Amino acid sequence: MLHAYCIRAAGDPPPDAALRGVDGLPVELREACGVGAWVSRPPAPPPPAPERLVAHDAVARAALRSATPLPVRFGTCFAGDAELERALCEGADGYRAALRRVAGRVEMGITLGWDAAAQRRALGGADADAPDLEIAQGPGRAYLERRRRASSLERALLERAEAHVVQVRRIMGDDLEESVVLLPAEGIAARMAHLVHRRALSDYRARVERLRPALGDVDVLLTGPWAPYSFT
């Protein structure tokens, strides 16, 4: 059984002999068709416990130190070396193209957090369940009106989250490759990822510092460098 951490270009440095991955297992390089993979050999597919997820990412970040890899989603396992090699060969052209795309760059994450309940109140959501609906309209129409109000509120919340993303883009500049996910209902206005050149991280960090005073009650969480999970 092989558990894969990341894909590497041919000729990229192998893992350090002392590197340990999930469950403390050694990490080795396997190569086929001009691409490589860093893998461990567990006895069975490892269940995704928190410490294993951290260990999995730690291997991807170790690879990132020397050359940007393609991080593999946790839980990707192969019955043996032949199966891994077959999979690498089948996808080799795509992996090489993706490696060229991310070469020299790392992923940085900006998560915009907010109090979703407070945002709803600010958008006038307090009256979504107003008792006067039943009295004025009857139960059936009142139900539909509540559904309509809730739907309108969620749309307004999404629009507000999108507005924050636009604001971030304006402040951070338009020269960054990005990936954005909006999650306005769950306390996260947006989760953004940028692909940043390794030698531009200080400049990137300075740009993020300009975000915090500009976004008011939106919390700005900066994380990274990551392997390019959001750009594979």
Add this chain to the structure above:
Amino acid sequence: MDDETSRAPRELDDDADWELWESPDAPRSLAELVNRVLDRGVVITGDVTISVAGVDLVYLGLNAVLTSVSTARRTLGRRIDQPPLR
């Protein structure tokens, strides 16, 4: 000008850049890590066994920073991928 396609090892200019990483023990950073490792990254096709056994247990175990599985699935969110602007 750096050759971005060069395969030579390339360290970051400043070790402090790696310290941008907030400790994975911090709840919010752990949530960011889990989101990436479980929901992003390359999915290798072919003769592969994808291990998802116990994923519910992971979410339950982390319910201090994550929602329930059903809510997480419902609210994976709308993804907007911005194409390169240059």
